[in-house]
Amino acid sequence: MRRIAAHYLVSRGQVMPRPLVTLNDEGHIQRVEQWQRLDTIAQTEFYAGALCAGFVNMHCHIELSYLRGQIERGSGFAGFARKIGQVRGNFTAEERQRALRAADGSLWAQGVDAVADIINGETSLDMKAQSHIRYTSFAEVFGLNSTVEPMQQIAERWSGVSLTPHSTYSLQSDTFAATVTAAKRSNSPLSIHFLESEAEKALYQDEGSLAEWYGRMGWECDFLHHGSPTQRIVDTIDGSQRLLLIHNCFAEREDVELLQTHFGEGVSWVLCPRSNDYISGLRPPVELLREMGCRICIGTDSLASNESLSMVEEMKCFMDIPLRELITWATQNGAEALGLGDEIGTVEEGYRSGIVLLEGITADTNGELWLTEKTTSRRLI
Numbered sequence: 001m002r003r004i005a006a007h008y009l010v011s012r013g014q015v016m017p018r019p020l021v022t023l024n025d026e027g028h029i030q031r032v033e034q035w036q037r038l039d040t041i042a043q044t045e046f047y048a049g050a051l052c053a054g055f056v057n058m059h060c061h062i063e064l065s066y067l068r069g070q071i072e073r074g075s076g077f078a079g080f081a082r083k084i085g086q087v088r089g090n091f092t093a094e095e096r097q098r099a100l101r102a103a104d105g106s107l108w109a110q111g112v113d114a115v116a117d118i119i120n121g122e123t124s125l126d127m128k129a130q131s132h133i134r135y136t137s138f139a140e141v142f143g144l145n146s147t148v149e150p151m152q153q154i155a156e157r158w159s160g161v162s163l164t165p166h167s168t169y170s171l172q173s174d175t176f177a178a179t180v181t182a183a184k185r186s187n188s189p190l191s192i193h194f195l196e197s198e199a200e201k202a203l204y205q206d207e208g209s210l211a212e213w214y215g216r217m218g219w220e221c222d223f224l225h226h227g228s229p230t231q232r233i234v235d236t237i238d239g240s241q242r243l244l245l246i247h248n249c250f251a252e253r254e255d256v257e258l259l260q261t262h263f264g265e266g267v268s269w270v271l272c273p274r275s276n277d278y279i280s281g282l283r284p285p286v287e288l289l290r291e292m293g294c295r296i297c298i299g300t301d302s303l304a305s306n307e308s309l310s311m312v313e314e315m316k317c318f319m320d321i322p323l324r325e326l327i328t329w330a331t332q333n334g335a336e337a338l339g340l341g342d343e344i345g346t347v348e349e350g351y352r353s354g355i356v357l358l359e360g361i362t363a364d365t366n367g368e369l370w371l372t373e374k375t376t377s378r379r380l381i
């Protein structure tokens with residue numbers, strides 16, 4: 001048994017002062033109460049700071065961890081994809097595995113319990129099978145000339161792997177439909193890169209950098225009649241399907257309205273602000289999503305477009321938002337979006353989330369907690 005006390009607990013959108021959390025030997029939470037005088041409670045660990053549940057990182061490509069520092073900031077959307085292609089071949093299988101394990105270790109140490117991870121192959125799957133972290137792996141079907149079969153075979157060989165379309169601009173109609181059908185058969189959510197660049201909407205008007213590139217290559221798209229990325233999703237994905245939309249930088253009010261109406265509770269809006277800043281200097285429309293009552297989640301994206309896989313550093317992009325709301329995005333909302341909401345994501349009796357300590361936070365006179373530039377996180381359980 002372990003007893004952990006701190007200044008605050010942040011869970012389910014609330015701040016509880018003076019929490020005392022009791023866990024059994026398996027690390028399951030047995031009791032959450034408030035302490036009055038700590039010196040009266042035997043064998044209690046006390047920490048200065050706030051406790052929260054383990055984080056859920058809702059977007060990563062951990063197999064790209066070997067690309068850390070290889071692609072400079074500000075490459076832009078097309079430049080980023082081109083550079084990945086150029087440097088990909090420069091690393092051995094062993095270097096890639098070393099980078100994978102280091103990334104997994106740092107996710108665990110900072111307090112990440114679960115990761116929604118995109119894969120393009122099988123290189124990360126042995127590591128994931130041995131990790132303490134719960135990985136949900138989305139085998140991404142990618143490319144205008146691609147078919148569903150290669151990724152389907154990976155999903156059949158490994159547990160915890162399901163299919164997802166890469167985006168609304170990179171798959172023809174039949175492949176997109178086959179991918180969505182496969183995910184539905186396995187009762188898995190989809191994880192779609194969405195409105196990361198303005199070229200995605202422009203493509204449907206036959207304008208912009210994507211349309212020019214496809215034109216140069218002589219590639220034709222058979223899906224532009226939908227009129228927009230949002231309309232394509234609404235037209236072709238059943239409203240009962242669970243859906244993670246990644247990035248959303250160019251989502252406007254009408255996009256959000258259409259998708260919220262079509263999918264209801266089933267759609268989650270995953271923000272990776274440091275990756276958007278790294279690649280294109282963009283910022284997701286967080287105020288619009290908050291105003292419209294969307295389920296917001298946080299992801300780090302990969303080390304190809306980020307200095308670290310730190311959930312706290314992502315949250316620091318939203319320092320004007322109260323900590324209790326940011327923690328809901330980084331924990332409970334992700335757990336619910338992945339169907340793990342009755343096991344992890346909050347600190348309460350019967351749950352088996354990790355326990356994370358946030359140090360370097362600040363409280364205002366109303367008892368509201370805020371991140372500071374100095375805030376860090378580390379796993380206690």
Ligand SMILES: [Zn+2]
Nearest residue numbers: 061118193301
């Ligand atoms: Zn991504």
